[in-house]
Amino acid sequence: MKINYKVIDPVGVKTPALIVFLFSDDKPGLRRRPELAGLKHLISPRLKTKDFTGDHLSVLGLFQEIKRGPERLILVGLGPEKEHGPEKLRSAAAKAAQAARDFNLQEAAMLLPPKWENLKNPEELAEVTALGVRLGLYRYDELKTRDKDKAGLLRHMTLVSAEKIETGKFNTALKKAEASAKAICYARDLVNRPSNLLKPDDLAREAKALARSQGLKIKVLGLAEAKRRKMGAFLSVTQGSESPGRIIILEYHGTGRRIKPLALLGKAITFDSGGINLKPADGLKNMKTDMAGGAAVLAVLAAAASLKLKVNLVGIVPAAENMPSGKSCRPGDVITSMSGLNVEITNTDAEGRMVLADALTLAHEYNPCAIIDLATLTGACLVALGDKIAALMGTDAELVQRLKEAGEKSGDRVWELPLYDPYFEFLKSEVADFNNAGGRAAGAIIGGLFLKQFVSEIPWAHLDIAGTARTEKGGPDTRIGGTGFGVNLVLHYLYSQE
């Protein structure tokens, strides 16, 4: 699908359908919406009769041709003006794109809504709207041979601004939206792809294809290399599976060679059965999702490269399958991690932190300015924050603050949990340096504290995306399944660093 823009009075747009956003507090007089003056005679009566209320995500199609203008209007509700923000707009834009598609249109135009406090500049408005349009049309259809939906039908969307926006800024906004959308959808595809079709080796192949198309440097470590590098924590997870693990390392250089890279780590357990501590039936259902952190890292590197962001990045994605077998590690086993620390595996289902432990040690070799990891690490995080907010923990106040700001801009919400050191006591081991799992209390924090053992002085932040990587509800801009959470968050963090 193509998205372009025009600066023009909306009444003069030649289009099969013009989408117009309205607040639920817009009055029939439309006095606060001067840009709608030419369309008032069509819209006002509908507001008067309450055929259209402006409630968030409400839709009304008006089939009335305007001379030398749009053939029809599609009204889409934004809800109350004072509750407005990027998330509401993104989902309304997604809903609007779906409405245009459902009217079997191949093209449509969309009048950008008015600005508000938290979306002041028109470029940001355009970016959020364009992203919403693309996400609204997303569907995982790689495996559908029938019932393909009509997503491909809508081919062209024109964003209309009544107010002048500088061409350069408009173009940048659309390019960012395009790159974010592509990256988010790519991450969703990988998360939605079933585990039998996405083994660690398949993920490595994906990464290689991505590296080729985006001009990234790539290295994939196999089992022999992992053994040679003494990655005992990583190996303890992959050893039980028939499908050998891989460590994927991608590099993107967008600025001076001397500038330290940001290290992005992503947990990629292509299927988490729990291992010998086998999960119960309910817990197994969606464990193909357990590579969402890795998918987000691949997607961010691709987007950064396609936008030519002026940053250096190293992406490290430890990929493995966690399976029970005669070769699996057992509860009570002690392994030596790449860092030299000995870990007693008290629960084989706490595998994410094991693969990340060695990935963290490996990351230090790249002398990064900071390390950010994304991981579907704990069920406790899902319990604490649900499917819309990820847990954020970190050792550096500035890094944490910037990630919070990126969270607000990107729509990927985060909430900080404390890395409260006294809780490390829950991981006390009688035989090794510490255990890999504690009890049920403070599960997400203990996951964070475990990872912290493998981090030096380098600023580090951990995003537990166990709750947010997948949604069972779906909405206009996220379908049931993988959400691509974290991609837009990290991209906005990078924008703030450029």
Ligand code: BES
């Ligand atoms: N992949 C799971 C966490 C998870 C749970 C993600 C639900 C998404 C939805 C992780 O590997 C896991 O099993 N964690 C254990 C840790 C425990 C054994 C300390 C958990 O949360 O139960």
Ligand code: MN
């Ligand atoms: Mn697990």
Ligand code: ZN
């Ligand atoms: Zn897991």
